[in-house]
Each structure stands twice: as C-alpha cells, then as structure tokens.
Amino acid sequence: MLATAVASSAASAQLAPPPVSDALAGAESDRPPADAIRYRVRVDAPSAIAEAITSAVDLMRWQNFAGMTEDLLDRLARLAVTQAREAAATQGYFSADVEVTIERTSDPVLITISVEPNEPTRIGDVQLTVTGPAADDVSAGTAAIARMSSEWRLPRGDVFRQSAWDDAKEHALAILAASPYAAAKIIASEARIAPAAHSAALSLAIASGPPFRFGQIDVVGVERYTSKLVRDFSPIHQGERYDQQALDDYVRRLLASGYFASVQAAIEPDPARADDATVTVNVIEAPTKRLELGAGYSTDTRYRATVSYSDVNINDRGLQMHSDVRIESKVQSAHLRFVRPPAPGGWIDTFASSLARTDIENLVTRTAAVTARRRSLNERSTPAFGAGFYLSEEAPEGGSRDRAHAFFVDGEYTWRRVDDLLEPTRGVMANAQAGVGIPFVSTRGFLRLIGRTAAWWPLGRDTQLALRADMGAVIAGARDGIPSNFLFRTGGDTTVRGYAFESLGVQRGTAVIGGRYYAVGSVEVTRWVNESIGIAAFVDAGNATDSLARFSPAIGYGAGLRLKTPIGPFRFDAAYGEETEEVRIHFSVGLSF
Numbered sequence: 001m002l003a004t005a006v007a008s009s010a011a012s013a014q015l016a017p018p019p020v021s022d023a024l025a026g027a028e029s030d031r032p033p034a035d036a037i038r039y040r041v042r043v044d045a046p047s048a049i050a051e052a053i054t055s056a057v058d059l060m061r062w063q064n065f066a067g068m069t070e071d072l073l074d075r076l077a078r079l080a081v082t083q084a085r086e087a088a089a090t091q092g093y094f095s096a097d098v099e100v101t102i103e104r105t106s107d108p109v110l111i112t113i114s115v116e117p118n119e120p121t122r123i124g125d126v127q128l129t130v131t132g133p134a135a136d137d138v139s140a141g142t143a144a145i146a147r148m149s150s151e152w153r154l155p156r157g158d159v160f161r162q163s164a165w166d167d168a169k170e171h172a173l174a175i176l177a178a179s180p181y182a183a184a185k186i187i188a189s190e191a192r193i194a195p196a197a198h199s200a201a202l203s204l205a206i207a208s209g210p211p212f213r214f215g216q217i218d219v220v221g222v223e224r225y226t227s228k229l230v231r232d233f234s235p236i237h238q239g240e241r242y243d244q245q246a247l248d249d250y251v252r253r254l255l256a257s258g259y260f261a262s263v264q265a266a267i268e269p270d271p272a273r274a275d276d277a278t279v280t281v282n283v284i285e286a287p288t289k290r291l292e293l294g295a296g297y298s299t300d301t302r303y304r305a306t307v308s309y310s311d312v313n314i315n316d317r318g319l320q321m322h323s324d325v326r327i328e329s330k331v332q333s334a335h336l337r338f339v340r341p342p343a344p345g346g347w348i349d350t351f352a353s354s355l356a357r358t359d360i361e362n363l364v365t366r367t368a369a370v371t372a373r374r375r376s377l378n379e380r381s382t383p384a385f386g387a388g389f390y391l392s393e394e395a396p397e398g399g400s401r402d403r404a405h406a407f408f409v410d411g412e413y414t415w416r417r418v419d420d421l422l423e424p425t426r427g428v429m430a431n432a433q434a435g436v437g438i439p440f441v442s443t444r445g446f447l448r449l450i451g452r453t454a455a456w457w458p459l460g461r462d463t464q465l466a467l468r469a470d471m472g473a474v475i476a477g478a479r480d481g482i483p484s485n486f487l488f489r490t491g492g493d494t495t496v497r498g499y500a501f502e503s504l505g506v507q508r509g510t511a512v513i514g515g516r517y518y519a520v521g522s523v524e525v526t527r528w529v530n531e532s533i534g535i536a537a538f539v540d541a542g543n544a545t546d547s548l549a550r551f552s553p554a555i556g557y558g559a560g561l562r563l564k565t566p567i568g569p570f571r572f573d574a575a576y577g578e579e580t581e582e583v584r585i586h587f588s589v590g591l592s593f
Contacts, residue, residue: 037068038108045084045115049091056087059100059111077102077111084115092159093117094195120159124199126152128172134181134208140241141208144179148172160200165191169204176206178244182277183209183269212242212267215276221283225259229318230281232342233257233377242267242277252421253377254283258312258320261286288313299586300492300501302329317341330501332357346377360502361512362397365484379421385411392483396511404483406442410435418456422568422590425464428455437482444481448474459525464534466524470495470542474516479506479546487514488544491554493588495520496542498556498577500584505544517551518544526562534562538573554579565589 041059043050054060057080062068077100088096095118103110128149134141153168154160169189176184188205214236219227233253236246247265254263262284267277294306308324318341325334333356340349350373358365371388387409395401411434418427431452439445450472457465472488479487489512491499506515520542528534538560541553560573568590576583 036066037070037073039063039068039073039102039111040108041111041113043113043115045088045113046117049088049093049096049115049117052087052091053084053113053115057083057113059113073102073109080113084113088115088117090162091117092120092122092161092200094121094193095119095198119198121193121195121198121200123154123156123158123160123202124194124197125201126154126156127201127203128152129203129205130176130208131187131205132181132184132208133210134176134179134184137180137211140180140211144176144181148175151175154202160191160193165202172204173206176208177269180211180213180241180243181208182212182242182244182267183271183274185209209269210271210274212269212274212277214238214240214242214246214267215273215278217279217281219281219283221285223285224288224313224316225285225318229259229341230254230283232344232346235346235378236279247279249379250281252379254281258310259286259318260284286312298493298588299584300588301331304328330358330360342377343374347374348377349374361489361500361505362509363394363511363513364396365392365394367392367483367485369485380416382414382416383411384413385409390483390485392485394484394513396508396513398509399511402480404443404481406437406444406446406483406486408435408437408442408448408486410448423564424456426456426458429453437476437486442481443483444476444478446474446476446482446486448472448486462528464526464528466522466526468522468524469520471519472517476516479514479516482516484514487516488518489514490518490520490542490544493571493573493586496540496554496556496577497538497558497573497586498540498575498582498584499554499580504542504554506546515544515546517546517548518542519551519553521553528562532564536560536562536571536573538575540575558583560586 040063041057043054045053059076059080062076080100081098084098085096088094088098097116097118099114101112101114103112130145130148134145151171153171154164158164169186173184173186184206186204187207188203190203192201192203194200216238217231217234217236219230222230233250235249235253236243251263251265254260260283264282265279267279270277288311290310292306292308294304294308296304298304305327306324308322310320310322312318312320314321320339322337322339323335326332333354335352335354337350337352342348351371352373353370354368356365356367368391369388371386373384373386375384376382387407389405389407391405393401393403412431414429414431416427416429418424418429431450433448433450435448437444437446437448450470452470454466454468459465474482474486474488476482489502489505490496491504492501496504503512505512520540522538522540524536524538526534526536536559539555539557541555543551543553545551555578556575558573558575560571563570570589571587573586574583575586
C-alpha cells in the first residue's frame with residue numbers, strides 16, 4: 001500500500017502550507033481534467049474535538065470538487081494539518097499531534113486525519129473587573145457584580161474552549177446590563193494560553209456606564225385597545241431604577257393577558273438619557289375571539305375531550321369572557337369566567353361560575369359554585385382574596401347522599417423567590433391560604449387553612465434537589481355539612497406518586513372520601529444529562545384523614561424522565577406505592593404550584 005503522510009506535533013517544526021484558495025478558485029472555473037482525483041476523508045479523533053475538526057478542515061468541504069488534482073490535493077493535505085491543530089485549540093487542546101495520511105491506491109483515495117489531542121488546557125486563573133459607578137453602588141451594582149462572579153461560566157479547572165470563553169463573556173455582560181447599568185460594555189478581554197503548562201489565564205474588564213432610571217412608557221401597535229390598558233399591566237414606575245427583570249415581568253404579563261400575540265419592551269441604553277430612559281413597548285394584538293377543540297390523556301383523569309371559547313373584548317373595553325367544557329373519564333365540568341382589565345394598583349377581578357361531576361374511588365360528587373376574586377398582577381408577591389357560594393352533593397358507593405352548601409370568604413398570599421418562574425433551579429416558593437365558611441349562610445361554619453412550600457437547590461452543575469411540603473386543615477366539629485370542595489384527598493401525578501388520583505383519604509365502605517386534614521411531602525433529585533433532558537429519583541409521602549391521631553402517610557418512590565419545554569418541565573415517572581404494592585406510571589407538564 002502506498003501512503004503519503006504529513007505530520008505535525010507540538011515538538012516538531014512547522015512549515016506553513018502554501019495557500020490554496022486562489023488555485024481552487026481558478027480550478028473550479030475550468031473544465032475538470034481527465035485525471036481528476038476522487039477522494040474521501042476520515043477523521044480519527046476523540047469525540048470532544050472531531051466535530052470541530054470536521055467543520056474546520058478544507059479537505060472536508062472539497063470532497064465533491066470535480067476538478068481536484070494531485071497538486072491541489074497535496075496543498076489541502078498540508079493545510080489540513082494547521083487547520084486541524086487550530087480546531088483542536090478552540091476546544092482547549094493546544095498541543096495536539098496531527099497526522100494526515102493519503103492512501104492513493106484506494107478508489108476513491110482515502111485521506112485519514114488522525115489527531116491525538118494530548119493534555120487539555122485548563123483554566124488556571126480568572127480575573128473579572130468592573131469599572132465605573134457600579135463598582136461603588138452598594139445596592140444594585142455590587143449585587144450584580146457578585147452574581148456575575150458566582151455565575152461565571154468558565155471557572156478554574158474547566159477545559160478552555162473558545163466557544164465557552166465567548167459565551168462566558170456574553171453572559172457576564174448580560175448580568176451587569178440587566179441591572180441598572182444597561183449600557184455596560186466590555187472594554188478588554190484576554191485569554192493568555194501557556195501550552196507547555198496546559199493552562200489558561202482569563203481576564204475580562206467591563207465598564208458599567210451610568211445607572212439608568214425608567215422614564216415614560218411609549219406604547220406602539222395598539223388599535224382596538226388603549227395605551228392605558230397596556231400601561232396598567234406595568235410593574236414599573238417612572239423614576240425607578242432600571243431592572244431587566246421588571247421588563248421581563250411586564251412582557252410576561254402582557255402575553256398572558258390574552259390581548260396580545262407578540263410583545264417587546266426595551267429601553268435605549270443611551271448614557272445621555274440614563275436618568276429618564278423611555279420604555280418602548282411594541283405590541284401586536286391577538287384575535288379577540290378564539291374557539292379551541294382538544295383531546296388528550298392524563299394518568300390522573302384518563303381520556304379527555306375539551307371545548308373552549310373565549311372573547312377578550314366583549315364590550316370593546318377589554319372585558320374578557322372565557323368558557324370551557326371538559327369531559328374526562330373521571331371528571332366532567334363546565335366553567336364560565338369574566339375577567340376585567342387591570343384595576344388601578346395592578347389588580348385583576350374575576351367573576352366565575354362552574355359545574356362539575358366527579359367519579360373517583362367509588363365516590364360520585366356534584367358541585368356548583370359562583371365566585372368573585374381579586375388578585376394582584378405581581379407574580380412574585382401575589383395577594384388574592386375572594387368570596388363565593390358553593391353547593392355540593394356526594395354519594396359514596398353503597399352509602400347515603402350528603403348535601404352541603406357554604407358561603408366562603410378567603411384570602412391567600414404567594415411568595416416566589418426563584419430564578420425562573422416556569423422552570424426554577426434555585427429559590428423558594430410559598431403559599432398561605434385562610435378562609436371561613438360563614439355560619440348561618442353555610443350548612444356548617446368552618447375555618448380552612450392551607451400552607452404550601454417548594455424549594456430548589458443546585459447540587460453541582462448538573463444535579464438539582466427539589467423539596468415540596470403541603471398541609472391543610474378544616475377546623476370544624478365534623479366533616480358533615482362541609483362541601484366536598486373544601487375537604488382533602490390526595491395521590492396522583494403531582495402529589496403522592498405511586499397511587500391513583502385522589503385515592504388517599506378517608507375510607508367509607510368501598511369509597512374514599514375527603515378528610516379534614518392532609519399533608520404531603522416530596523424529595524426529588526434530578527441529574528441533567530444535557531441542557532434539556534434529565535433523570536430523576538424521588539420519594540413522596542402523604543395522606544388525608546379526619547383524625548390527626550390516626551394520620552399515617554402513604555409512601556411512594558421511583559424514578560423518571562425530565563424534559564424541559566416552553567410551557568414548563570415535562571415529567572414521566574414510574575412509582576411504587578408501598579401500601580398498594582403496585583407500580584404506576586405518571587406524567588405531567590408544568591410547575592404544580
């Protein structure tokens with residue numbers, strides 16, 4: 001076998017290959033020569049660098065060139081040595097050995113690019129410097145700088161890669177620019193590579209520029225709605241310090257409102273206007289009327305068909321109407337809601353009525369309700385309160401029908417201190433609810449209390465711990481006369497996995513009915529395989545009861561798959577219930593809080 005080899009290593013002398021671009025360009029326009037060479041390329045390199053080499057080497061791109069000659073092929077082969085070494089360097093391997101072998105007896109000619117990466121270059125030192133007013137701003141400036149340092153994406157010990165270096169710089173700048181220092185910019189960056197020591201020293205300097213303050217809100221794109229409606233959703237006030245998170249919350253509120261199909265909000269980071277930066281909000285209005293038909297399946301309520309109709313502007317002033325009918329294997333329901341545009345102070349008012357029938361664990365319930373509720377637009381600190389009249393009838397298999405009604409007044413408060421509202425990776429959420437079934441206008445007076453909390457902690461770069469705890473109580477002399485809406489059952493996809501939906505509660509004959517007390521807890525660890533796929537292991541425990549003295553938590557544990565989606569995490573779990581000695585499959589989408 002005849003072979004030609006061109007080799008390069010960190011120890012050998014380098015001869016720069018002659019340029020081939022002009023020769024290739026000229027040859028491409030000529031008629032293919034009679035002795036044109038056909039060849040194919042094989043890259044023999046570790047997966048960590050193989051893709052980069054394949055993308056960088058000209059030999060790969062010219063494999064189908066009909067006018068290839070011996071001279072051009074030799075030039076490309078020599079050039080491939082340098083290109084492969086440079087590609088390996090972008091992935092952190094600055095002392096790679098490269099050999100290009102040409103087997104001319106093959107048809108087509110086989111060219112092998114063999115790369116031995118040797119030891120990678122790792123980050124030895126990182127220096128992040130911020131100059132300007134942010135450096136002395138004890139509140140927002142130092143907090144942003146501290147976050148920039150804690151979230152630096154190329155820490156000591158990591159392999160240096162050019163793409164990771166670029167990403168780390170962009171992320172650090174974005175963190176500072178999301179604080180009041182919206183005009184922050186990189187003024188110097190350097191990666192000093194020491195190939196012999198296999199180390200890299202990184203330095204990044206950012207000039208913060210002046211702190212910005214919000215100015216007036218300029219709304220662009222409204223036709224059927226008023227600019228005031230758009231401004232009433234705003235969490236920001238003129239004169240406040242700029243905060244990118246506040247703008248993101250504003251956009252999210254507008255998109256969730258149902259009025260708009262697209263929303264963008266930004267300021268112009270002009271240092272000359274730092275004290276009064278106009279917020280420009282560009283909107284595209286959504287169609288006012290919407291009819292949706294749907295079908296689906298969940299492991300809790302089985303097969304499902306839905307019909308919904310909404311009109312978000314029934315009075316030409318933004319009053320919304322939403323109606324839906326759901327027919328499921330275990331639950332059938334109909335809802336009608338009217339939602340007002342935001343009131344002064346950032347409050348949303350909702351008036352609703354509903355009918356529902358459930359057949360779960362040998363208990364048939366029928367309920368009806370008419371309610372009015374007001375809640376804050378603030379997703380991170382959200383008070384809400386309301387009142388409603390509730391009717392219920394429950395019929396356990398083999399038992400008598402129980403009817404009850406209540407006029408219920410309640411309030412709640414939700415705290416969300418997390419890095420992401422849809423897919424949190426760190427932080428805490430908590431919710432507290434308290435309500436009263438008013439005596440004389442209820443079958444039985446009662447007090448209902450609920451507390452819920454969830455927390456997330458990263459355990460390293462690819463592992464996450466999630467904790468959840470819920471508990472509730474209905475304070476009354478007995479459960480009789482309390483509408484089933486206010487009693488507790490648990491079990492299912494989002495509570496105690498390993499058990500059927502609402503199968504944990506008070507046993508009455510063959511039926512499971514609601515109890516006056518419940519508690520649920522969960523511990524879950526997720527290991528992320530890549531950016532969007534993870535594997536989880538979990539333990540859940542909980543139950544509902546009419547007597548705290550007889551409370552006995554049911555345990556479920558198992559493992560599952562996690563997938564990040566635009567609407568929140570998708571969970572597919574297999575769980576074993578200790579009490580039933582059965583394995584159940586569960587899946588759900590979104591954050592259950």
